[in-house]
Amino acid sequence: MNQKILVADDDLAQRDLYVDLFKEGGYQVTTADDGQDAWEKIQQNKPDLVFTGILMPHMSGFELIEKLRSNKSTETTPVIIFSHLGRPEDRAKAGKLPFVEFMVKGFDRPINIVRKAEEMLTYQPPQTPVDPDEDKRQGFSVL
Numbered sequence: 001m002n003q004k005i006l007v008a009d010d011d012l013a014q015r016d017l018y019v020d021l022f023k024e025g026g027y028q029v030t031t032a033d034d035g036q037d038a039w040e041k042i043q044q045n046k047p048d049l050v051f052t053g054i055l056m057p058h059m060s061g062f063e064l065i066e067k068l069r070s071n072k073s074t075e076t077t078p079v080i081i082f083s084h085l086g087r088p089e090d091r092a093k094a095g096k097l098p099f100v101e102f103m104v105k106g107f108d109r110p111i112n113i114v115r116k117a118e119e120m121l122t123y124q125p126p127q128t129p130v131d132p133d134e135d136k137r138q139g140f141s142v143l
Contacts, residue, residue, distance in 0.1 A: 035059025
């Protein structure tokens with residue numbers, strides 16, 4: 001499989017739980033202690049999926065996602081944001097972000113989170129056929 005997952009959370013027990021589960025699933029796993037550490041590791045070794053907490057020192061999970069989405073090389077990297085609180089405002093905010101799933105500790109079972117990661121890693125967006133003549137008809141030149 002060899003797909004890479006970055007697990008970012010300052011809660012070591014939670015982080016270690018998911019590191020173990022993802023490794024058992026055959027994934028290469030990298031860890032980060034906080035959002036800033038995660039961003040630095042993402043720059044060095046682009047993961048195929050990011051699993052992050054929300055409330056972390058130096059940079060929140062939402063700030064990390066904002067950085068991912070504003071960078072061309074990571075703008076479509078799938079993210080699972082993992083909440084200890086499950087606040088409706090966090091769920092709503094995550095729901096507006098592309099390629100992001102919101103999961104809640106104590107509500108979403110760990111095995112379901114691993115399954116969601118598998119689903120996100122295998123998702124292929126539909127390809128829109130490109131008709132070069134359509135661009136010409138619209139007044140655009142095809143390079």
